[in-house]
Amino acid sequence: MQQKTRAFLKWAGGKYSLVEDIAKRLQSASQEADTLVEPFVGAGSVFLNTHFKHYVLNDINADLINLYKELQRTPDEFISDAKKLFVELNNHPEAYYGYRTQFNESIDVYERAILFLYMNRHGYNGLCRYNLKGIFNVPFGKYKKPYFPERELYIFAEKAQHATFTCQSYPEVFKKLPNNAVVYCDPPYVPLSKTASFTSYAKGGFDLDDQARLAILAEQSAFEQQTPVLISNHDTVWTRKIYAQAKLDVIQVKRTISPKGNGRNKVDELMALFHKD
Structure with missing residues (x-):
């Protein structure tokens, strides 16, 4: 694979480190496919590092998809306007919380898209989190100088066409x-412990029933419609049970979302490929 492309968003659970593994499995599953469908696109690392003629990129997070659409529609204007917020004056708690309030009160899609990018780079650990009322509530991140991903934005915008x-x-x-x-499905992962989950990054959440339902849809897609499906998830008793009809591979992944050093150990992940041979 040629040099990898990074997403312009910081994103918990992003797949940048795994794109070679994922791309290889997608290609082996369907060498003739010309479209990649991602029901949980997230930051888009798989999209950015695969080569299909067309992409259908979905996410339940309306702010995320709105950002992508605005960047796709007017990349030069969007990047220029977003860059204006990445100044020293705005890298302070008062400014951040002011913009966060502005975001939560805004109904203008362009304004929300600009502010979503600003908060992603200035908020804590690149988290995207809402409370049960749909209010974005990630705290200030205290970074010395948040990076403005101009190059990454232009690369994304070009491929988004x-x-x-x-x-x-x-x-x-x-x-x-x-x-x-x-x-390719990258759903919210099954928690490794009862305390591992946090408030969903989109209203509604994703529970164990959803995990099982997704596995059933993957089976139907692969075995009835001949459309292969690859799913990533934690390697647990539960995921092995619901992915019983898939070809399973285990890979080790370094976790970096925990603020504690001892929470950044390697964990086993499953790559579950539903494919009719």
């Missing part, structure tokens, strides 16, 4: 799979 962005539930995405496609 080959993408269709949607904000739907994952079952809706599976209902509308195009012909000659392959699917």
